[in-house]
Amino acid sequence: MSSDDYFNLASVEGMANSLNRKWQVYPNDVIPLWLASPDFRIAPEIKEALHHAVDAEDLYYNSDDPTREAMAEKIVRVNGQEVTSDDVMISQGVEPLLWLAVMHACKEGDEVVMPNPMYNGFVHVMEGLNTKPVYWDLDYEDGYRFDEERLKEIVNKDTKLLCLCNPHNPAGRVMTREELKAVADIAVDNQIKVFMDELWEDIRFDGREQVTLATLNPEIEDLTATSWGVSKTFGVAGLYLGYMATTNKEMLADFKHEAHSLQRGSSTLARAAAPVMLDETLDWYRRDLITQLTKVRDICYKRLNEISGASFPVVEGTYVPFPKFDYGMTSEELHEYLIKEAKVALNPGSNFGPGGEGHMRICFATSEEIMNETMDRMERALSKLA
Numbered sequence: 001m002s003s004d005d006y007f008n009l010a011s012v013e014g015m016a017n018s019l020n021r022k023w024q025v026y027p028n029d030v031i032p033l034w035l036a037s038p039d040f041r042i043a044p045e046i047k048e049a050l051h052h053a054v055d056a057e058d059l060y061y062n063s064d065d066p067t068r069e070a071m072a073e074k075i076v077r078v079n080g081q082e083v084t085s086d087d088v089m090i091s092q093g094v095e096p097l098l099w100l101a102v103m104h105a106c107k108e109g110d111e112v113v114m115p116n117p118m119y120n121g122f123v124h125v126m127e128g129l130n131t132k133p134v135y136w137d138l139d140y141e142d143g144y145r146f147d148e149e150r151l152k153e154i155v156n157k158d159t160k161l162l163c164l165c166n167p168h169n170p171a172g173r174v175m176t177r178e179e180l181k182a183v184a185d186i187a188v189d190n191q192i193k194v195f196m197d198e199l200w201e202d203i204r205f206d207g208r209e210q211v212t213l214a215t216l217n218p219e220i221e222d223l224t225a226t227s228w229g230v231s232k233t234f235g236v237a238g239l240y241l242g243y244m245a246t247t248n249k250e251m252l253a254d255f256k257h258e259a260h261s262l263q264r265g266s267s268t269l270a271r272a273a274a275p276v277m278l279d280e281t282l283d284w285y286r287r288d289l290i291t292q293l294t295k296v297r298d299i300c301y302k303r304l305n306e307i308s309g310a311s312f313p314v315v316e317g318t319y320v321p322f323p324k325f326d327y328g329m330t331s332e333e334l335h336e337y338l339i340k341e342a343k344v345a346l347n348p349g350s351n352f353g354p355g356g357e358g359h360m361r362i363c364f365a366t367s368e369e370i371m372n373e374t375m376d377r378m379e380r381a382l383s384k385l386a
Contacts, residue, residue, distance in 0.1 A: 006285070007292035010039040010367040022363075026345050031374050034347040036169070036320045038235045038365035040292075043285045045276045046234060053272035060268070064090050067271040071243045074278040075228075079198075079212040081221070085246045089255055090265040092240040094199050097162065099129070099225045100255045100263070101195035104225075105161040114163040115146070117170055117322065117352035122163055134159070137355055140313065140324055144171035148182035155186060155311050161193050164213070167200040167317025170352055170361045172268060174208040174317040178327060180374055183355070184220035193251075194224045199242075202233040202286050204317045211307045214246075223247050225255070225297075230277045233286065233316075239270040293319050296364045296371045303375040308386035310378075319365040322349065324358055327385040331357055342381035344374055 016028040022035040068085040075083050091097050098121065106112060108130040114122050116135035126133040134154050140145040164183065166175045175183075187194050198214045204210055204266075214224040225246040231237035246252050265271075276282060297315050304312035304323055311324040325334055331348040338344045338360075349359030364371060 004194055008042045008367045010370055017274045019307045030343045030345050032345045033363045034345045036363055040235055046273050049273040049276050050269055053269050058268050058272055062268055064265055064271055067274045070275045070278045076244050080215045081212055087245050087247050089244045091242040092266055093242040094197055094227045094229050096263045097244045097315045098125050100258050101225055102129050103258045105193040110160040111158045112161045113159055116355040119169045120351045137213055138171055144173045146175055146179040151186055155190055159192055161251050162187055163195045165197040169318050170320055170322040171317040171320035172318050174204050177211045180211050182212050182217045187223055196224055196226045199229045200232050200318045203319055208316050241266045241270040299371050300364050307382050320363050321335055322361055335350055342377040344377050
């Protein structure tokens with residue numbers, strides 16, 4: 001079966017009845033590209049693993065040891081961090097791990113540094129735990145570069161945690177080794193804990209290197225908890241499967257203590273499917289996924305940059321970049337306008353921190369047909385504003 005059967009067959013009509021929540025929120029005549037959820041078929045190997053687990057009645061309480069062993073093997077092989085299964089914790093996705101990181105590192109009123117813009121789940125955690133978010137501003141005009149001098153200016157004695165996402169959602173950046181080395185040096189010099197979200201590690205373009213921060217030196221490794229997941233690569237967010245590793249035994253013990261009776265890992269079905277998503281079985285899927293995403297990314301880049309008032313950035317990683325729009329509207333007003341006039345739903349930039357105003361996040365994990373139709377609709381609607 002060709003890769004197009006998995007990555008390029010989606011149509012607006014065909015997706016209208018999809019169980020994907022992205023397609024359920026708005027009326028059927030609206031193309032929804034607001035949620036970071038792909039329009040691709042689930043890999044057959046994943047479905048086979050799930051079917052096998054049900055047939056084997058693997059629905060009781062059971063041990064997560066085999067899954068953590070598979071996760072540790074993947075971290076060693078792919079990320080280059082020498083860990084064992086004892087260094088790994090399973091979670092219901094990445095966000096619970098962020099909560100645990102803040103609870104571990106901070107008390108009420110402490111400062112947490114995060115990039116601006118940033119995935120809005122990070123901001124919600126800070127608000128929920130009464131810590132103070134301090135924004136490390138990333139400049140669109142500067143290519144969303146992670147400027148170490150800006151970071152040095154905002155770090156102080158009250159800074160207890162630094163939260164990063166690499167590849168970055170929604171800037172679409174893959175942090176360079178030099179940028180990460182600067183982060184490591186600042187964190188170590190100031191003894192600041194780091195929570196590093198690498199959920200998007202597979203979604204990188206043009207041969208860019210993924211460097212795991214904790215591998216740079218033993219000192220930053222001791223300060224860092226790194227999280228990963230499978231949902232963005234394989235479209236299985238409904239499995240609620242994430243995992244974290246740290247070689248800092250005290251940190252891991254505290255994570256587990258804080259999670260006791262509240263965050264109980266993931267389901268037996270998710271754990272049964274995990275090995276095929278963590279080993280090399282689905283390398284074909286990863287490869288063909290990037291081929292498809294590159295084609296659709298390039299459609300967005302060409303067509304949006306041809307529209308007066310719109311600007312689409314160079315996307316290095318993720319499939320949820322942050323185009324800029326200059327029409328004298330807030331991002332929320334433009335969101336409503338596009339739904340009404342273009343029948344297209346994007347995610348307002350204001351949801352991603354103060355630096356998001358004037359931007360919209362768009363998910364391009366879809367078919368060429370759907371993206372071209374989206375661009376046709378947006379071009380007609382935005383031409384009325386230019």
